[in-house]
Each structure stands twice: as structure tokens, then as C-alpha cells.
Amino acid sequence: MAEKVIVVGGGIGGLTAGALLANNGYEITVLEASNEWGGCAAKFNRKEFLFPVGATLGMGFEKNGIHKRVMDYLNKPVSYQQLDHIMDVHFESGEKIGVLQDRQAHLEAIKSLFPKKSAAIDTFYNKIWMISSEVKKLMKNLPSLPPNTFSEWAFLLQSLSPSSLKLLPLVNKTIMDLLKSCTIDENDLFSHYIDGQLIDSMQTTSKQCQSILGALALDIYHEGAFYVDGGLYVIAGQLAQHIQDKNGSTLKKKKVAHVKRTRNEWVVTDQKGEEWHGTHVIFNVPVHSLKKILEPTLFQQLPIRFKKKADLPTWGAFTMYFALKEEGYFEQLPLFQQVISRDNNLIDGDHIFLSLSKKGDTLRAPEGYRTLTVSTHTETDKWFHMENYKTNKLQLEHKIIEKIKYAFPTIEDQIILQLSGSPKTWERFTHRPEGMVGGFPQTTRNSLFYSLSHRSPLKNAWMCGDSIFPGAGTIGASVSGYHVFRSITNYKIQL
Structure with a gap:
């Protein structure tokens, strides 16, 4: 049986x-x-539009990626496209960084934006790529941590190679430690860019992000980022x-x-x-x-x-969802974008992640329209105890729309449907305590x-x-x- x-x-x-x-x-x-x-990767529908509730940038579909391995094993097809230009990162001060799939092209593009830090950035990325390369050797077998049984310890040890020893000194190091070792200061705009990448994937910034996992997160875009239909x-x-x-x-x-x-x-x-x-x-x-x-x-x-x-406690998310009329300039933009303020908190609209549906993705919107999902980190507890919930929600909505304009300047002329959700909304629909998302x-x-x-x-x-x-x-x-x-x-x- x-x-x-x-x-x-x-x-x-x-x-x-x-x-x-x-x-x-x-x-x-x-x-x-x-x-x-x-x-947190579910969906909902309003009228003829479909909205992914959270993250929509696909990872793990590259060769040996976990989603590809699982779906191939089960013989379940998923339609996706690899992105060469993964996203644009906008700063309020006017700078823009394009995140490119090709490692060397990405490195050269960033160095051109920070010519005085060119050598330091080159050193930093080479460290990141070395660490990530060693981690990916382990990922072929996917050992589990922390090992609790003899079998798990044996499997972990079998997965190691002599070069894995390079990772040992980094176990208690942070990404900020790596940045400083390359003479990159925590107040540099480049460090702020790194923080923006880490907050989305690691739920923390370079000051506290564990260096080995952080390096993998910074490099994973170059393994492959995907739009999933x-x-x-x-x-x-x-x-x-x-x-x-x-x-x-x-x-x-x-x-x-x-x-x-x-x-x-x-x-x-x-x-x-x-x-x-x-x-x-x-x-x-x-x-x-x-x-x-x-x-x-x-x-x-x-x-x-x-x-x-x-x-x-863990983070929550404040999300906004838009149905937009199709505009020609969309064709020139990457589907994923970030907008980052100079505020180091990177929460409550000072850092937003935008995900636009692809033209022709009729699973999400009819012809002539697109859907846009926008999210920002927030502390969960305050949304359950604030006195002026509606007022604070409206203020954050306005702040986020102003930030969106860095990526989509005419968005207010294109909106035909607008929705938003605080951690209270996330708790109601996902049943996660206080609407927490993203783990620790x-x-x-x-x-x-x-x-x-x-x-x-x-x-x-x-x-x-x-x-x-x-x-x-x-x-x-x-x-x-x-x-x-x-x-x-x-x-x-x-x-």
C-alpha cells in the first residue's frame, strides 16, 4: 500500500x-x-486582467536550474524566454544601470558609469564570480543545510571538492566585507545599487547579507533570467x-x-x-x-x-497592480525595472520593483493592454496597528506612482485599472501570519x-x-x- x-x-x-x-x-x-x-507566487484576476501577486522574474530555468530539472523530470512544459537585457535600475539622481545577462558586457557597462571605481568594481565582480562558481559546483548535488543525519553529512562531504575550501573563510563574512576589501565604500552609489539587488533576493542589504549566498544572488542573473508566460x-x-x-x-x-x-x-x-x-x-x-x-x-x-x-519578524510587501493601455515606448524598455532612492532604508517606496507583462502575453492582458505589478518592502507589524490605515495607504500609493514615473513617465495617462495591497491584504489572501513574505x-x-x-x-x-x-x-x-x-x-x- x-x-x-x-x-x-x-x-x-x-x-x-x-x-x-x-x-x-x-x-x-x-x-x-x-x-x-x-x-506568494500565486495570481488573481480582475475583469479581463490577470495579475501575479508577487515576483514574476523567473530564475532556475537555465541548464541544471532547479525548475528546469523538476519540470523536465515530471515532463511538464513551461513556456518561458531568456532575457538578454534583464532590467534597468533607476536612481532618483538620474543615473541608470542596465543589468545584462552577459557577464563581461554587464561589467563593462557598470565600469563605464563609475570610471573612478573601475578597477575596484572589476576586482569585486571577479570575487563574486569566483565564489558563485564554487557554490554552483555544490548545487549540482544540492546538499541540504544544516546537516542533521549521517546521510546528510555524508552527502554534503561527497559534494565538496578541494576548491570548496576557498569558501570557508567567507562563512561569517558579508557582502559589505567584500566591497570594503575592494576599497568600495558603503556610501558609494555602486554599493547602493548592490543593496537594491540584494534586498529583492536576499531580503537584506550588503551590511548584513551573508557573502556566499549574496555572491550567488548577484551572479544568478548572468546564469539566466527568464520571462515566464x-x-x-x-x-x-x-x-x-x-x-x-x-x-x-x-x-x-x-x-x-x-x-x-x-x-x-x-x-x-x-x-x-x-x-x-x-x-x-x-x-x-x-x-x-x-x-x-x-x-x-x-x-x-x-x-x-x-x-x-x-x-x-520578517518583511512584508506593499504591492500595486495596474492595467495599462499599450504604448509604443514600451517596446524600448526591459520588462523588469527597479527604482532606488538615496534613502538607505530601501523600504516603503524608497525601493520598488516593477514587472511589466510582455506584449502578446494574453494570459495576463488582452491585446492592446499590459499589466504591471509593483512591490516594495515594508514592516508588517505597523500595518496592523496604525490609526490612519486608509490615509497611510493612499500616501504610499502616491509615493510609489511618483517613483514609477522614473521608468514609465506617462503612466498616469495609461492607467485603466489600479489596485493595491498591504500586508493586511496579503494575510487575508495568502493566510501567512501578518502577511509576511520572503522568509528570513x-x-x-x-x-x-x-x-x-x-x-x-x-x-x-x-x-x-x-x-x-x-x-x-x-x-x-x-x-x-x-x-x-x-x-x-x-x-x-x-x-
Whole structure:
């Protein structure tokens, strides 16, 4: 008889684990609280327009990329295009940096903007590329951290090569340490540009970003960045469909309220009292959610690291969504852009990320129109306690629109539909505590050996998602789901 696996949460991580397990004979049930698959990479519709709720820049579709490996293994096609000119980064002072896929072209373009720092920038990027090259050797096998069993330690050691020793001195270093070693000051505009890249992927800036993971994040654009037709929610839909094709159950609007263990099985109960029983349970939710849904005696058995991190705040997002009339000048612009203020906080509109739908992507907009998703980091707690919620929301909307004009000067003439969402909105639709997104900032205290493992000390209870190693984004979530799959199957199958 097939082992039964219950997946709590239909985000990318849980769906990856579920689809891979279903493909290998496990009986899968996925319980999703919302009405959409994908979690922070889901979608919603208004009128004839479709909006990805969060990030839409695709990574992991390059050769040996995790999404390509998973989707090829499952034989599930995804339509995407690699970008040569990935994005433009605008500064309020008027400078603009183009992020190019070709490493050398990108380096030369940046050095031309900062001629006085040319030699230092050259040294910095060569360090970044060296570190990233060593990390990518490890990524072929995708060892999990922190290793908790003999098998995980053995697999990690087998994945290392003699040149991996170059990474050891960098474990407790930050990206700012690398910048300063190249005589680049933290107040330089170039450092501010680096901060803008890191806040989106690592959820922190160069002062605290762990150097090894930060280097990989800065280099990953040059491995390949992709526009996915429709949006990244397509991956979630394909994974859910594969589970269904393998006779699994994928159930929406099933908000899990309680999880307990009885004898040799897990019992998962939703808010309406319906129960599911399984040999394994996979939690594809923020670790913060465990305090609410896991039986208290079981929660107390978790390691101190889990319990401490369950109390740590993470970022939220304030997002705006626009339906726009097509304009000719769109053709000259990259689909992804950033606007960065000189304010070092990089939150609440001082740093925004813009994602424009491609012309002809009728999954997102009818002919003659485009959709635009814009996001900025924000602190979650204040949105649940502020006195003048509507006023503050309107003020931030106005600030963001003014910032958008650096990329799209005539946007106000093109808007035919405008929506926005604060962390309160994110909590309502994704059911994540306080609408938190992105997982933990990848600082030296939260990353690598200080991460949370996918393996819990509770028998046959597993974790995946953006609060679990390796961290944020669809790549990180997918890798954590793969780690769960590999552990449940005892490393018998490698992608």
C-alpha cells in the first residue's frame, strides 16, 4: 500500500515535494487555505486582467536550474524566454544601470558609469564570480543545510571538492566585507545599487547579507533570467496538475487549524473539522504558523532554533497592480525595472520593483493592454496597528506612482485599472501570519549552517518553503521541497 503524505500549504515548495513524491508512487493530499496555488507566487484576476501577486522574474530555468530539472523530470512544459537585457535600475539622481545577462558586457557597462571605481568594481565582480562558481559546483548535488543525519553529512562531504575550501573563510563574512576589501565604500552609489539587488533576493542589504549566498544572488542573473508566460503561478499550476494526474488530491479552501500525531500517523484537521490521516506531513508554511496549528506538546519538541525563529519578524510587501493601455515606448524598455532612492532604508517606496507583462502575453492582458505589478518592502507589524490605515495607504500609493514615473513617465495617462495591497491584504489572501513574505533575511545569523533544516525532529514531519534552507524565492522554495522528497525516499532518486 502506498504511503500517504499530507502537504499543508500549496506553495511552490510543497507542490514540488508533492509532485515528485506522487511521481514515485506516494499517495498525496495537498491542503491549501486560499483559492489559488502558488502562495506568494500565486495570481488573481480582475475583469479581463490577470495579475501575479508577487515576483514574476523567473530564475532556475537555465541548464541544471532547479525548475528546469523538476519540470523536465515530471515532463511538464513551461513556456518561458531568456532575457538578454534583464532590467534597468533607476536612481532618483538620474543615473541608470542596465543589468545584462552577459557577464563581461554587464561589467563593462557598470565600469563605464563609475570610471573612478573601475578597477575596484572589476576586482569585486571577479570575487563574486569566483565564489558563485564554487557554490554552483555544490548545487549540482544540492546538499541540504544544516546537516542533521549521517546521510546528510555524508552527502554534503561527497559534494565538496578541494576548491570548496576557498569558501570557508567567507562563512561569517558579508557582502559589505567584500566591497570594503575592494576599497568600495558603503556610501558609494555602486554599493547602493548592490543593496537594491540584494534586498529583492536576499531580503537584506550588503551590511548584513551573508557573502556566499549574496555572491550567488548577484551572479544568478548572468546564469539566466527568464520571462515566464502568464507568470510564475504557472509552475504551481503544473505541479498541482501532476499530483492530480497521479491520482493525488489537491484541495483549495482547506485552512488547516490543527495537526497532531496519533500512534503511527499524522492527523490534520481543517477549520471545519474535516480530517486527513497520513504517514508523513509536510509543512509548506512559514515556521511562524507552527505555533498556531501544531499541537502544543509537539511544538515544544521542536529545537530551540525553530522556536526562536518562530518569533522573529520578517518583511512584508506593499504591492500595486495596474492595467495599462499599450504604448509604443514600451517596446524600448526591459520588462523588469527597479527604482532606488538615496534613502538607505530601501523600504516603503524608497525601493520598488516593477514587472511589466510582455506584449502578446494574453494570459495576463488582452491585446492592446499590459499589466504591471509593483512591490516594495515594508514592516508588517505597523500595518496592523496604525490609526490612519486608509490615509497611510493612499500616501504610499502616491509615493510609489511618483517613483514609477522614473521608468514609465506617462503612466498616469495609461492607467485603466489600479489596485493595491498591504500586508493586511496579503494575510487575508495568502493566510501567512501578518502577511509576511520572503522568509528570513539571509544574514550570517540566518543562513547556511544557521538555517532551518527541512528535517524536523518529529517523526515523518518535514518543512519546506521560504523560511527553510536555502531561503526566499521560488528557487529556494523548490529546492527545499526537493530536499523533503529526497529525504522521504532515502536519497534513492536524484534529479
